[in-house]
Amino acid sequence: MISSTKFSYVNRSLHKWKAVPESRFKKVAEMLDISNLMIKIKTRPQLLSRDTVYGVHLVFKFSDSIKFSTKPMYVNLKYTKESETSHAYFAKWRDNEWMMIELWRFLNHKEDPGFKFIIESFSPYDCGDCPIYVEGLEFRAIDDVKHEEVNKVQEVQQALKSNLNVDQEQPLSTNSENTFKKSIDYANERFALNEVNGKKHLMLSVKEALHNFSNVKLFTSKPSSQSRFQEVIELLPQHIFRINCTIESQMLSQDTVYACYLVFKLSETCDGLHCPVKVRDLFQQGNKESEILNFISPSPWNIHDITRVPQQREDGWMEVNVWKFNSNQLKNDCILVNLKFTSYEGTMSGLIVCGAEFRPI
Template sequence: MSREVQKVLVSNSNLDQLLQMPTKSEMILKGSINYDYGEELVSLNEVNGKKHLMLSAKATLYNSSDLELFVTKPTPNSRFQEVLELLPQQIFCISCTIKSQMLSQDADYVCYLVFKLSENCNEMHGPVEVRDLLQKNKVPGFVYFRTPSPWNIHNITQIPKPRRDGWMEVYVRKFNSNRELENDCVHVNLKFVSYEGSLSGLIICGLEFRPM
């Protein structure tokens, strides 16, 4: 069975121009992935009767025509065969379309970005802005990829937390699986913007959706 997934990967050649990027720009590519063959890009299981979903980095920001923006890396410590490491850039986007049958009905979900920082990553000490491109009137949030000093933490920031699988995760969005349905799908479209240095060295495993 094939499932539709939107894929986005954005260059940071002009930061000011990219900040104005429309949701349905030509940079957003729609495609169909057959999960019965080839590399597994989706992990779906149930815990306590609720569906837990994880999409690989390739299913959310992979674009084979933009290899200058990231490198693929094999990893033995992930449920997916490969992860993506960002090359120097100040902006990246994640976008996916989730079929309703992949989520539990009328459940509140929290979306986490699952990541690591490479050994050569010396930046990303400051907050990174997160914009929900589907809710244009919503105030942007902020996430940290490194745990900041206690006096820098405030109500609108999200800090990374360790996972049992050895990766880190940070909260990026929440939604209700029924209230946000559109054409029997839930859409996620987020833009991450760093105003303090490059995002180079951010290794993305994928997005995990867990019921609250």
């Protein structure tokens, strides 16, 4: 671990040295303004095992006590590596209220030239304006990650780039065309229903699934000849949207656990979708915990047990798992769906929604 005393501080008047009993070093940097950190880090990997994947972590803690949680905390750390600006969204808890946040992953080779970081700012969304103590930079071996998996996320990101605009969709593949055969109600563009391996699969159109669909201040409709329902919607600037619908029991197989997937694309004008989004089941009022999902596939160091990442579909769209339920959880012979999506920061402008798909797990 490299001590924060080895770093350079651009805003010298906004930091001071302080002895913190729980630290492994005699003194650490106390940063008074988390929105303007400007810490320069230049380091070269030393004393590390060769041909091993390492994660580079910033270790810090808030000067005021913050309630400990077993789940990572949203901090949205903005930083620059070389000339590339990046974000690390969630920090994990350690002992004595210390936290760590991963900035990078690399395979340690003998010829590695080293790293240059500029730590710029934390988001005040959950952090407030509390000063932080920066202990240092820690290198941790990642035993369960193969080298080829470090850059695997680029494949999904490239798929997203090739599908930015709904007008650039590719024709459905034969397999996708056969997955959902036209049901008797398909002419009304409400849903598509099919059976696969004896289990019912259901897809609802965006008209059927989206709450307040007709509000022209929130959504704009787009024709789409490649979509199963010939019409999709694009979200206008907003921080919240909801899926609110009712599924009759005969549309689902009995005693089956289903996953609900939001089927979407991104327009070229997407705004705040780089940040994670919270989704909560409003019918489970006793459960205040939210699931975390991404509409843009994050970097490997932003993938945690709590996050759900999008996947490429055969039909040219993307999908992300937003909910799961048991088909026996009926109310008046129906399954009630009421999901609230909330962006951490920025709006969800530019999210193009095709519908919601329900598949057995």
